[in-house]
Amino acid sequence: MDDLIVVKAGAERIGDLEPLWKALHSRHLAVDPRLTGVPIRSQASAWERRRRLYEEWLAEEDAFLLIAEHRGRPVGYALAHMQEADESWDTHGRFAELESLSVLAEMRGRGVGRRLMSGVYEELRRLGVGVLEIGVVATNERARRFYEREGFAPWVIHYLGAVPGSGR
Numbered sequence: 001m002d003d004l005i006v007v008k009a010g011a012e013r014i015g016d017l018e019p020l021w022k023a024l025h026s027r028h029l030a031v032d033p034r035l036t037g038v039p040i041r042s043q044a045s046a047w048e049r050r051r052r053l054y055e056e057w058l059a060e061e062d063a064f065l066l067i068a069e070h071r072g073r074p075v076g077y078a079l080a081h082m083q084e085a086d087e088s089w090d091t092h093g094r095f096a097e098l099e100s101l102s103v104l105a106e107m108r109g110r111g112v113g114r115r116l117m118s119g120v121y122e123e124l125r126r127l128g129v130g131v132l133e134i135g136v137v138a139t140n141e142r143a144r145r146f147y148e149r150e151g152f153a154p155w156v157i158h159y160l161g162a163v164p165g166s167g168r
Helices: 011-031 035-038 041-061 112-127 143-148
Strands: 004-009 064-070 073-084 095-102 132-134
Touching: 004 011, 004 112, 011 041, 011 064, 011 095, 041 064, 041 073, 041 095, 064 112, 064 143, 073 112, 095 112
Parallel strands: 095 132
Antiparallel strands: 004 064, 064 073, 073 095
């Protein structure tokens, strides 16, 4: 897509992410009906919490935000920050975590996600970071296939459920 650009941005652009993050939030709920048994925050409340996290992460050294723009309109984004490596990993002290990658529904399948990931890889190479961790909702088959095509493989599986007798 010739009229798509990916720009590096800072915390001043977090407000532009709201509709993109809300689309991601809706997608998570749509692909995993099991989440109906777990208390979920309203989208507005969840966004305010996510906004604060984005502000915290982007204040960290080497965290970054990439925004895909189509004809000047934000249509996707990727946000990554660094984590300290644990005792098992030989990653020169840190690795990156891709906290969010979102593409508006009407722009999916048009190469936006791939362009964002290319930008993520470029930025990580510039930072000297060679390991990237990505979390995906287990039932989001489309996202899982995308990341597997990018060379990633499932690693740790987290389980989520209501505690019996908790009223949830």
